[in-house]
Amino acid sequence: MTDTALAGASAAPAAGRRRKTAPAPTGPDRIPKPSQGWYRDKVTGDKLRRVTTILAQGSTKGDVLALWAANLVAETAFAHLPQLVAASRHPETRTEVYDWLRRVPLRKKDERADIGSAVHSIIEAHVLGEPIPAELVDDPEMAPYLAHFLRFVEEWQVTFEASEMVVGSRTAGYAGTLDYLLRSRLITAALSEYLGTEVPADALLMGDTKTGGELDVKGVYPEASLQMSAYRKAEVAWLRDGSTVPMPATYSTGVVLHLRPEGYRLIPVACGDDVFAAFRIVQQAADWVSGLSKTVVGQALALPAITEERAA
Numbered sequence: 001m002t003d004t005a006l007a008g009a010s011a012a013p014a015a016g017r018r019r020k021t022a023p024a025p026t027g028p029d030r031i032p033k034p035s036q037g038w039y040r041d042k043v044t045g046d047k048l049r050r051v052t053t054i055l056a057q058g059s060t061k062g063d064v065l066a067l068w069a070a071n072l073v074a075e076t077a078f079a080h081l082p083q084l085v086a087a088s089r090h091p092e093t094r095t096e097v098y099d100w101l102r103r104v105p106l107r108k109k110d111e112r113a114d115i116g117s118a119v120h121s122i123i124e125a126h127v128l129g130e131p132i133p134a135e136l137v138d139d140p141e142m143a144p145y146l147a148h149f150l151r152f153v154e155e156w157q158v159t160f161e162a163s164e165m166v167v168g169s170r171t172a173g174y175a176g177t178l179d180y181l182l183r184s185r186l187i188t189a190a191l192s193e194y195l196g197t198e199v200p201a202d203a204l205l206m207g208d209t210k211t212g213g214e215l216d217v218k219g220v221y222p223e224a225s226l227q228m229s230a231y232r233k234a235e236v237a238w239l240r241d242g243s244t245v246p247m248p249a250t251y252s253t254g255v256v257l258h259l260r261p262e263g264y265r266l267i268p269v270a271c272g273d274d275v276f277a278a279f280r281i282v283q284q285a286a287d288w289v290s291g292l293s294k295t296v297v298g299q300a301l302a303l304p305a306i307t308e309e310r311a312a
Contacts, residue, residue: 030242051176058286206254
């Protein structure tokens with residue numbers, strides 16, 4: 001019996017048994033969720049690459065994070081130099097302090113992620129008209145973020161049309177979760193002046209929130225433009241009930257709300273077709289990193305045995 005026959009026999013269900021099939025997803029379960037760098041559409045079976053994973057693998061974002069981590073470790077080491085020198089003289093504490101130092105970037109990254117998640121929860125509750133979770137309202141660390149966000153909404157007279165919405169492109173093979181879509185006549189007026197062209201007063205805008213860095217120094221990076229352009233050019237959007245709609249058309253310039261404890265800034269970010277073309281190049285680079293690059297360098301060649309027949 002051939003291997004093919006064996007494979008076919010093992011794959012066939014036993015007589016009298018029916019293979020169990022998972023029930024078709026319903027309601028919000030139809031919304032794709034991120035897992036290990038992908039969004040999987042449970043209805044169609046499509047596997048869509050996560051936009052943030054594409055940017056991490058295919059752009060300079062990874063290099064920026066590596067440099068940030070190196071600088072953070074160096075700054076921490078100099079700030080705790082006496083303790084490090086003392087620990088280096090005692091083998092029983094050296095390993096513990098070494099691990100503490102090398103994990104500084106991970107701890108800082110987790111802190112930032114916690115703050116970012118909390119801020120997004122605040123915004124999502126506001127957009128949906130739901131109460132902001134009590135643990136966030138009562139958290140003194142979150143109080144300035146909440147105050148500045150509410151001030152932004154009031155000062156710019158913002159109305160939201162979507163928040164934390166999963167969008168994707170089956171054609172280009174990616175998906176992600178945008179922060180929000182918004183309208184504001186004051187923002188479009190400011191954009192008109194900034195761009196030197198008339199932006200429709202009722203234009204729907206792509207919005208994003210960043211909580212890192214420092215106001216007027218750093219915190220909004222070019223990758224935000226690539227990310228927003230990908231969301232803007234998505235083909236499908238999943239509503240909260242699990243149904244899908246075509247991605248709403250948004251203006252070619254979006255805004256990033258740089259939210260910090262000391263205040264906020266509203267930063268215009270280009271996310272038009274030219275930026276999306278650049279995103280597609282980054283996507284190709286990410287495909288190279290995660291795929292073909294892993295197969296192009298082989299094992300070292302072994303010197304072949306030279307027989308008398310071959311030598312002749």
